[in-house]
C-alpha cells in the first residue's frame with residue numbers, strides 16, 4: 001500500500017512524463033511529415049526465446065540466447081543514425097533479457113521514444129520501478145482470454161495481479177491489447193479484458209488475430225459483435241481501435257501502401273532488417289549496412305500481401321504517408337535473398 005505522499009509524487013511524475021511524451025510524439029509526427037527518408041518505428045528483438053508458447057505464435061523459440069548488450073547498442077545507435085523516432089522492444093519475451101534496462105536507457109539516451117511489448121508474466125514491483133528509472137515510455141501487454149487454455153496462457157486470471165502492480169507503480173503509458181479471431185474460444189473475453197484495463201486507468205485496444213502469414217481471417221458474427229462493442233467503448237474510454245480493422249472485421253481487403261522496410265523496420269535477433277514479423281526474409285539485409293537508399297527503395301516498393309494484411313503497427317505508421325509516394329517497385333527477387341529466408345512474400 002502506498003502512502004499519500006508517495007501516491008502524490010508518483011501522480012505528479014506520471015503527469016510530467018505524459019506531457020513530455022505527448023510533446024515528443026507530436027514532434028515525431030512533424031518530423032515524419034517533413035521527411036520521408038527515415039524510419040518512424042523499428043521493432044527490435046533482443047531475445048527470441050519466450051517463457052510461453054501460444055499456439056498461434058510464430059515469433060518465438062525456447063532456446064535462443066540473449067543478444068549481447070554491445071551488439072544491441074550498435075544496432076540502436078545505427079537506428080538512431082538513420083533517424084528512427086520510436087523503438088519498440090519485442091520478442092520472444094524481452095523481460096527475459098538480463099540487460100533490458102540498459103537497452104531502454106540507450107534508446108532514450110539517443111533521443112528515441114522507448115516502448116516494449118511483453119506478456120507481463122515476469123513483472124514485479126521492482127521490475128516496473130527499474131523500467132521507470134530506465135525511461136520506458138510505453139508498455140503493451142496482450143491478453144488473449146479470461147482463463148488460460150491450450151491456445152494461450154496470456155489470461156486475465158493469471159495477469160490481473162501484474163496489471164495491479166503496473167497500476168500502482170508504472171510511470172509509463174500502459175496499453176492492454178485484447179484479441180478476437182481464430183483460436184480464441186470466447187470472443188466476449190476481449191470485452192472483459194478491455195473493461196478491466198480501463199478500470200485500472202490504462203488504454204485498451206483490440207486486435208484481430210491473423211493467420212501464420214499475418215493475413216486476414218474474416219470474423220464470425222459473434223466476434224464482429226464484440227468488435228463493435230469495443231468500438232463503442234472507445235468513445236467513452238479513449239481506447240484506440242484502428243480504422244483499417246473495420247474492413248478486416250468484415251473480411252474486406254484494405255487499399256493502402258505498406259511502408260515496411262522504410263518507415264517501419266523489423267530487426268531480428270540476427271540484426272537483419274525484415275519487412276515485418278510476418279514477412280521475415282525480405283529484404284533481410286544487415287541493419288549495419290542498411291542505408292537511406294534502402295529506405296527510399298522500400299518506400300516505393302509495393303507489397304502484394306498488403307490488401308489482406310493485419311499487422312497493426314505497420315498500418316498505423318504507413319498512415320503518415322497515405323496520400324503521397326506512389327509505389328512503383330516490386331520486392332527484390334528471391335534469388336537476392338538469403339537461403340534461410342523465414343517467410344516468403346506472396
Ligand code: SF4
Pocket residue numbers: 050051052053054057058059060091092093119154
Ligand atoms: S507470449 Fe508472445 S512471443 Fe511468447 S509465445 Fe505468446 S505470443 Fe509468442
Ligand code: SF4
Pocket residue numbers: 213214258259260275276277278279303305306307309310311314315
Ligand atoms: S503488408 Fe507489409 S506489414 Fe503487412 S504482412 Fe506485408 S510486408 Fe508485412
